[in-house]
Amino acid sequence: MTPGPNGAADAFVHEGLFYRDPDELLAGTVPFVTGGLTAGEPVLVAMPGANLGLVRDAVGDADGVRWADMGEAGRNPGRIIPWVLQAFIDRHAGRRVRIIGEPIWAGRSDTEYPACAQHEALINMAFAGREATILCPYDVAGLDDDVLADAYATHPVLVDDAGRRPSPAYAPADVVARYNLPLPAPAEPVAALAYRFETLPAVRAFVAGHGQVAGLDEDRVDDLQIAVTELATNSVAHAGGGGVLRVWRTAEHLVCEIRDDGWLADPLAGRLTPAADGVGGRGLVIVQALCDLVRVHSTAAGTTVRLHMRRPG
Structure with a gap:
């Protein structure tokens, strides 16, 4: 079982991985995948196309890994929990699983982003007690500071080149509430x-x-x-x-x-x-x-x- 931020064994672990370049992305994701395979844990890697290709090339062909283009599977952020993450966890009921899920990238629109932030916050509630570790990469160089601040609030564990630690800003319910706002009026004829x-x-x-x-x-x-x-x-x-x-x-x-x-x-x-x-x-x-x-x-x-x-x- 994956240790929690304080060294204790937690049933569900949700980590935010912060990377600045492809090397840091691979340093944080490849050992996560190979460690899961060594432990006999099924692994899902769901990332947008370019990053998916980088990780897949680094890992190579490996039984026990499922690959999914998040740009397609998760183009609607509200689809990710039920149809990507839950589907994989339920498919391997009774076994611990590892998942890399990158739902937020620089190409996401302002219209999509509030649903993305709420998605990351709701993961914690949706999978509490489930035997899974979900690692969510964030591109520090490509994303705005307010996006990264939301990531600190939605992930109880933070991972970067300085190591692994609890997030002092963890407050997922606040993120859900903050983005439950009246939707902007359309500019087009209705x-x-x-x-x-x-x-x-x-x-x-x-x-x-x-x-x-x-x-x-x-x-x-x-x-x-x-x-x-x-x-x-x-x-x-x-x-x-x-x-x-x-x-x-x-x-x-x-x-x-x-x-x-x-x-x-x-x-x-x-x-x-x-x-x-x-x-x-x-x-x-x-x-x-x-x-x-x-x-x-x-x-x-x-x-x-x-x-x-x-x-x-």
Whole structure:
């Protein structure tokens, strides 16, 4: 079992690795991978393409390592916990696993980043008590100081060229709350549709029409219809009987936004897949899987969920 920051054995360990260049990245990741293999622990390496290639070339072909391009698997940060990390941990139930996950890199947009920071904070809650060590690399040279400050707050253990130590700034709940902010108003023209139970079929047609105009292919239109219908149906059943759907286009995305009177009080809502025999709790997880970005603002006064689907080109 991996020792904790004080030398004690911890079931779940979440470390932030801070590197300045490729050499420091490899110095922090390759021994982590090879140490896991020596210990007989399954290893997942999920990093954006260039870094993934560096580590894979350094490790070489090795049984027991799964490689994933985080730029694809984690392009929606809300997809990473259920569909990347939890999926790997559950696949190896009863065994300790090691994971390298790099969800934040210099190419992440300002729109994506709040979901990334919340993701890193929620890992601690999602996997408490699980037999796993997750190491998250951070590019000190390429990321802003406020991003690094959030990393200190979301990782209980810090690793750099000075060694391994507890983070004095660890406060993941503060990060979750700090990014639970009203979403910025769109700069583009907005089309809106109020819906209730009897008008749910109109929601699918509304979304399909805007998806086609935005240039989404048929499969992506279908995905967006499923995601929006999941949210709208949840509004009808649990959030006052209805809500408002708004749609607009940016240069990169078709954006669909659902507003209703419900409250997602659990910050892990949509971030963990329910047990196979579980009832309910699947809607938001499905939404995270289907969309390229999901942003959420939720308080006792109501909830806004904003879905982004990349437009071709």
